[in-house]
Amino acid sequence: MLLEVLVAVSLVVSLISLYLSFRSWLRVRKVIAVVRGVLATKRTKMLRPRKRYLIFEVVAVSGDLSRVRKPGVEDALESSCRLLYGVLGYSTIKPSLIYYDESRGVGILSFRHSWRSNVFLLLSLIREIGGVKVIVIPRATTGTRRKAMDYVRKV
Amino acid sequence: MRTSGRHVLADLCYLGDVNELAARIARRLGYDVLASPKVGEAKNIEGVKFIPRIEVRRASFWGAGDVDGVRVLIVESKEDLKSYTRLSGKVDSVRVVFDSLGDVSKDFVRRVIGLGAPLEIEFSEVVKRVWAGKPLDYYLLFLRLYARRKTKVYVCSGATDPSEMVHPTAMFSLLAVLGLPEDLAMKAVLKTPAEMVVNAT
Numbered sequence: 020m021l022l023e024v025l026v027a028v029s030l031v032v033s034l035i036s037l038y039l040s041f042r043s044w045l046r047v048r049k050v051i052a053v054v055r056g057v058l059a060t061k062r063t064k065m066l067r068p069r070k071r072y073l074i075f076e077v078v079a080v081s082g083d084l085s086r087v088r089k090p091g092v093e094d095a096l097e098s099s100c101r102l103l104y105g106v107l108g109y110s111t112i113k114p115s116l117i118y119y120d121e122s123r124g125v126g127i128l129s130f131r132h133s134w135r136s137n138v139f140l141l142l143s144l145i146r147e148i149g150g151v152k153v154i155v156i157p158r159a160t161t162g163t164r165r166k167a168m169d170y171v172r173k174v
Numbered sequence: 175m176r177t178s179g180r181h182v183l184a185d186l187c188y189l190g191d192v193n194e195l196a197a198r199i200a201r202r203l204g205y206d207v208l209a210s211p212k213v214g215e216a217k218n219i220e221g222v223k224f225i226p227r228i229e230v231r232r233a234s235f236w237g238a239g240d241v242d243g244v245r246v247l248i249v250e251s252k253e254d255l256k257s258y259t260r261l262s263g264k265v266d267s268v269r270v271v272f273d274s275l276g277d278v279s280k281d282f283v284r285r286v287i288g289l290g291a292p293l294e295i296e297f298s299e300v301v302k303r304v305w306a307g308k309p310l311d312y313y314l315l316f317l318r319l320y321a322r323r324k325t326k327v328y329v330c331s332g333a334t335d336p337s338e339m340v341h342p343t344a345m346f347s348l349l350a351v352l353g354l355p356e357d358l359a360m361k362a363v364l365k366t367p368a369e370m371v372v373n374a375t
Contacts (some may be wrong), residue, residue, distance in 0.1 A: 058302040078202055080195070080337040103304075144301065145345030152337040156203060157344075 069132045072167035074158045077124035082151035089119040091149040099141050127167045182206045184367040186244055187330035197222040199336040208323050209244045244374045250274045255285040266370050269294040272312045287324050292366050296332035297340055316356050328366040
């Protein structure tokens with residue numbers, strides 16, 4: 020009986036010690052990551068390109084919004100981007116119109132995350148699409164396509 | 175896109191016609207106040223407040239009278255800021271016309287700093303210069319001064335038509351692209367214009 024109790028106690032103690040050591044290992048790993056991040060200079064850091072999804076709205080100032088078609092929006096985005104940031108900038112930003120609702124004028128644009136400000140500036144410079152004077156208003160930015168689609172459904 | 179936050183969003187240089195279309199577009203873009211030179215006294219159209227924007231030049235400054243609104247001193251030559259201490263507190267902001275100014279000296283920069291009024295940066299003018307391939311040296315100079323807390327800066331659209339109005343995020347992005355830290359860029363788009371509206375009305 021005594022032997023069984025001792026075995027059970029030692030098992031519990033070993034399990035607790037295993038849990039504690041695993042928890043402290045996680046903490047130490049986190050600290051190491053933070054220290055590495057602080058020590059890494061901008062030169063050594065190479066950001067992993069991540070996508071961002073920008074939900075925007077096209078508002079017609081004069082003319083009919085239904086004349087603003089998806090190919091027109093794509094053309095306007097591409098030409099403005101190439102003109103403003105050049106061929107290199109265009110391929111780095113990699114803007115692509117992944118969704119556009121022609122009836123509501125709401126769309127989703129994906130781009131590389133580090134060019135966020137540039138994309139906002141780019142959208143503000145689009146003044147005409149398909150002969151219709153427009154304003155492109157950025158609504159929200161998300162990290163996943165699913166969230167962006169959810170937002171579009173709610174708008 | 176939480177640009178509106180707690181601040182009153184204001185575009186202090188809307189140069190187009192004041193009508194319902196302008197008010198509607200401004201509302202869509204999130205603006206609460208527009209300052210226009212075509213408005214004699216403050217009025218409200220479709221929930222957007224239009225306040226007077228008074229552009230004064232040095233020569234006609236003392237005859238401009240005391241009118242409620244945003245008083246903007248147009249600086250076209252280096253002489254316009256001579257004895258700037260007399261102007262201090264009498265103008266809400268300064269707009270420097272770089273095309274007619276030529277080279278600026280340290281003395282000119284010292285006067286701009288000494289006047290203490292925020293400097294106006296017109297979004298449409300910067301964009302025009304970019305499209306024309308002209309240098310942005312003066313803008314960068316003033317943004318550097320702003321980053322070093324020597325002077326204040328704010329951005330406005332300079333729209334002559336409702337379709338030229340820009341979203342506050344675009345103005346913020348322009349400053350960020352020009353190299354200004356994000357917190358200062360946000361201040362130049364949201365806080366400084368809001369403070370000026372409160373002082374002017």
